[in-house]
Amino acid sequence: MKDSYEQRIQNQFGAFCVKVLKNEARYIQREYARLRDQEKSLGELTASELEQTAVWDKHFMDEHVFDVQGLPVVVTGNLLADALAQLPEGKRDVILLSYFLGMTDREISDKLNIVHQTVSKRRLTTLKELREYLMKEGFEWPDK
Incomplete structure (x- = not known):
């Protein structure tokens, strides 16, 4: 009886872990999709938008x-x-x-x-x- 009880607990724990991992995988996929929707490739940016992303390093200029x-x-x-x-x-x-x-x-x-x-x-x-x-x-x- 003890063996079947331990087996059932192990199965429940295993099922719980699988559920947590699946939910985390879904969350990550949704997060990546959200980020992709907000991103723009550099080719899609206008000249003024590109200029706003530019940074001029003045470290060696003088x-x-x-x-x-x-x-x-x-x-x-x-x-x-x-x-x-x-x-x-x-x-x-x-x-x-x-x-x-x-x-x-x-x-x-x-x-x-x-x-x-x-x-x-x-x-x-x-x-x-x-x-x-x-x-x-x-x-x-x-x-x-």
Whole structure:
């Protein structure tokens, strides 16, 4: 008697599980149908609707890459990049290697094949030129 009772409970539980799974499957199918009714393919959208879905990533828009002896140097900021682009290549290379790649004067002189003292002089004169250019363009220096 105990075996038939356990068997009946197992059968009832099995039937309950099947019913729950069937109901869940129906629910999922209805949900998918509802979502399909609300969706539009991109081909069906008008030009103005498509424009509303567009997102312009501005993350890299103000990044500029300078090439220094085969090394790419990324400069962020349009004004600074414009100022650096105005410089002669030799002066620009000293600034980029020094401030953007963190090289020492000795490393820069070896890389550019110039005298060590020339690196220091170029950096000083170039920094003055950059400052004048930035001030002329209306850059305001932050308070210290």
